[in-house]
Amino acid sequence: MTGREPTDTRTHATTETGSPRANDARTEAVPPDALTDGGRMDGAGSGGDRADEAPLLSVEGLTTRFYADRVISAVDGISYELRAGETLGIVGESGAGKSVSVRSLVGLIDEGEVTGSVEWRGQELVGAPTRTLRGIRGSGIGMVFQNAEAAFDPIETVGSQIVEAVHASRDLSNQAARAEAIDLLEEVGIGDPAGRFDDYPHEYSGGMAQRAAIAMALAGEPDLLIADEPTTGLDVSVQAGIVDLFRELVAEREMSLLLISHDLGVVSQLCRRIMVMYAGRIVERGSRKQLLGSPRHPYTQAFLRSVPDVDERRDLEPIGGSPPDLADPPAGCRFHPRCPAAEAGLCDGAAPPTVRFADGSDDGAAGGGDADRHEATCYAYAETHPGGDDYDRSAVASIEWDGAVPEVDE
Amino acid sequence: MAGRTDTGGESGGEGDRETASRADRPAVRRARRFARRFRRNRLATVGLLILVVFLVVAVFPGQIAPQPYDATDVPDRLEGPSLENPMGTDRYGRDVFSRVVFGARVAFQVAVLTPLVAMVVGVPIGLLAGYYGGLLDDALMRVMDSIFAFPTILLGLTLVAVFGQSLTNIVLALGVVFIPQFARITRGSALSVAEENHVKVARSLGASDARILALHVFPFCLSAILVQATITAALAIILESSLSFLGVGVPPPRPSWGGMLRVGKGFVSSGEWWYSVFPGLAIVFSVLGFNLLGDGLRSVLDPRTDPDR
Numbered sequence A: 001m002t003g004r005e006p007t008d009t010r011t012h013a014t015t016e017t018g019s020p021r022a023n024d025a026r027t028e029a030v031p032p033d034a035l036t037d038g039g040r041m042d043g044a045g046s047g048g049d050r051a052d053e054a055p056l057l058s059v060e061g062l063t064t065r066f067y068a069d070r071v072i073s074a075v076d077g078i079s080y081e082l083r084a085g086e087t088l089g090i091v092g093e094s095g096a097g098k099s100v101s102v103r104s105l106v107g108l109i110d111e112g113e114v115t116g117s118v119e120w121r122g123q124e125l126v127g128a129p130t131r132t133l134r135g136i137r138g139s140g141i142g143m144v145f146q147n148a149e150a151a152f153d154p155i156e157t158v159g160s161q162i163v164e165a166v167h168a169s170r171d172l173s174n175q176a177a178r179a180e181a182i183d184l185l186e187e188v189g190i191g192d193p194a195g196r197f198d199d200y201p202h203e204y205s206g207g208m209a210q211r212a213a214i215a216m217a218l219a220g221e222p223d224l225l226i227a228d229e230p231t232t233g234l235d236v237s238v239q240a241g242i243v244d245l246f247r248e249l250v251a252e253r254e255m256s257l258l259l260i261s262h263d264l265g266v267v268s269q270l271c272r273r274i275m276v277m278y279a280g281r282i283v284e285r286g287s288r289k290q291l292l293g294s295p296r297h298p299y300t301q302a303f304l305r306s307v308p309d310v311d312e313r314r315d316l317e318p319i320g321g322s323p324p325d326l327a328d329p330p331a332g333c334r335f336h337p338r339c340p341a342a343e344a345g346l347c348d349g350a351a352p353p354t355v356r357f358a359d360g361s362d363d364g365a366a367g368g369g370d371a372d373r374h375e376a377t378c379y380a381y382a383e384t385h386p387g388g389d390d391y392d393r394s395a396v397a398s399i400e401w402d403g404a405v406p407e408v409d410e
Numbered sequence B: 001m002a003g004r005t006d007t008g009g010e011s012g013g014e015g016d017r018e019t020a021s022r023a024d025r026p027a028v029r030r031a032r033r034f035a036r037r038f039r040r041n042r043l044a045t046v047g048l049l050i051l052v053v054f055l056v057v058a059v060f061p062g063q064i065a066p067q068p069y070d071a072t073d074v075p076d077r078l079e080g081p082s083l084e085n086p087m088g089t090d091r092y093g094r095d096v097f098s099r100v101v102f103g104a105r106v107a108f109q110v111a112v113l114t115p116l117v118a119m120v121v122g123v124p125i126g127l128l129a130g131y132y133g134g135l136l137d138d139a140l141m142r143v144m145d146s147i148f149a150f151p152t153i154l155l156g157l158t159l160v161a162v163f164g165q166s167l168t169n170i171v172l173a174l175g176v177v178f179i180p181q182f183a184r185i186t187r188g189s190a191l192s193v194a195e196e197n198h199v200k201v202a203r204s205l206g207a208s209d210a211r212i213l214a215l216h217v218f219p220f221c222l223s224a225i226l227v228q229a230t231i232t233a234a235l236a237i238i239l240e241s242s243l244s245f246l247g248v249g250v251p252p253p254r255p256s257w258g259g260m261l262r263v264g265k266g267f268v269s270s271g272e273w274w275y276s277v278f279p280g281l282a283i284v285f286s287v288l289g290f291n292l293l294g295d296g297l298r299s300v301l302d303p304r305t306d307p308d309r
Helices: A007-017 A098-105 A130-136 A158-169 A174-187 A206-218 A236-253 A264-270 A288-293 A298-305 B002-007 B014-021 B026-040 B042-059 B096-132 B134-148 B152-163 B167-194 B197-204 B209-245 B257-267 B274-301
Strands: A057-067 A071-082 A087-091 A112-120 A141-144 A224-228 A256-261 A273-278 A281-287 A354-357 A374-377
Touching (some): A057 A098, A071 A281, A087 A098, A087 A264, A098 A112, A098 A256, A141 B197, A158 A174, A158 B197, A174 A206, A206 A236, A224 A236, A236 A264, A256 A264, A273 A298, A281 A288, A281 A298, B026 B042, B026 B274, B042 B096, B042 B274, B096 B134, B096 B209, B096 B257, B152 B167, B152 B209, B197 B209, B209 B257, B209 B274
Parallel strands (some): A087 A273, A141 A224
Antiparallel strands (some): A057 A071, A057 A112, A354 A374
């Protein structure tokens, strides 16, 4: 079942970005005439402009399954591209498959099966030998995880572990590695880096530990930093510091950032592009302005309504129900059992189409491309559908967003 | 600072201690912390003292024993303890005290070398099995289980019988007997640390398996291995004594406590108790020393029993 459904999402990701693979014959997955209201445009409109610039990371139909007593598809055919210097956020509830999807990129999934394609600078990583992956881990793709204190071996000093990370990907003398580690600690904003070098992880506060973990991830001078819930569990003032740090690092190191969080605030502050993940699939993607200003997918809208807003007093609306069982996901749109606008006989049938909107290039997109693309995978915006033309679209068509547009400082 | 730690202040001193020791190298701080905690553990200290005495005796038997272990004095045979022969004499008139002293050397060699042999083989097996898991784990651990399935004495006895009766063979045989225990205990620790976040992080940053095993997994297992080594040392002494008692131990005339016990037991009913009691006590105390040390290390090295926190 999983082999069939993700086709829609996937084909569009590729056709629009001009990827050399599979860009013919599948364009029809989104009906070209699927535009009625002003917000939509033809899928073939733009996107051919960046074909010359090869993406840093190109993910294509990435699927991760775990074989326990049942087969669990934690990630189900997601596709995206990331270019040098880009910042991309993945948001979604716990269990949406965000973490698994990034761990799958560099072969960090132990007991699961990863299929699809992950290309790093044109090199295929799915099924690549450990040796290849190890060369990319750290020096190509650095990772920062939640709960930074646990990122360190409790019986070794923080400094020695950063030195170790330097050694893992760069050929430096012990002394040079030590100097580099101290520089890194300084770069991430740890006061008295030489003095804190010999401290043990438990002597660091939570915020400092996260900074040190970031330093460790930077030790290999990665081109892409993947941060998996880097601010979760830190108190708010510390969070703000970490967010600032990421922003500085991305600017100064000209690094790409792939940020995973359930915290839309953090993601919107750091990422120019955002993808919303639900039950292993990407349901909506777009620039932060598009997503926060005019969210299209009912799940995105529900997600935004459930986030507290400091400026505006409004009732929070929790999303009813709970995320689906990934061993037995609902047919059709995986959100339909919880969706306020779901149509029986439609949303629970075939997988919904991915529809593209034209509220693009409004976010100062450098180089255009993916950043302009605002897509949602939902029947609400489809003109034609497998169920024929006579279905009642009143409920799904009534979806509209009345939420506030969060302020985003550049 | 020294004064504070010596008084063992349970509360309050934490902050001062941290700042005061900040300038020290991490290894020095760790050693100091270990020493502090060790001193506070009375039983471990007692165990260590016993072992220090044991070690001195084992290293310098010639200086301590009043007579050579094989000096016979037939007219004075089977004499009870006296000023001249504090532990009496045996059936050839040899000084039991001197023989117990020289027996310490054999016992100590067995106690130190046996765990070493077992460790050299068992620890790598445990590391690989625990870290990689899966089929390798199953295969290695089934082999270990099959060794484990033999009664230790029987296995030791068989190996010595096959390879011949010498100190080297006894150490090797006992080493083999204890391999599964080291493999198992190392595997357990490796298994748990392999699931730790910091291992995953190290892997995510490009560290090789060899590097992770050497820098994260092995150090984590070390305390459990150390504790196991002391307990194995005690068991090795008992096993060597048992083998000697059964007549397949260190060949005479080198004195072994188990061998002395074997001969001495025949004289207990006729009243010559010292012949067997003193070697027996030597076994008891040396084993006790290792066990106390092992227990002490277990609690000192286990962060969950940290009295400082």
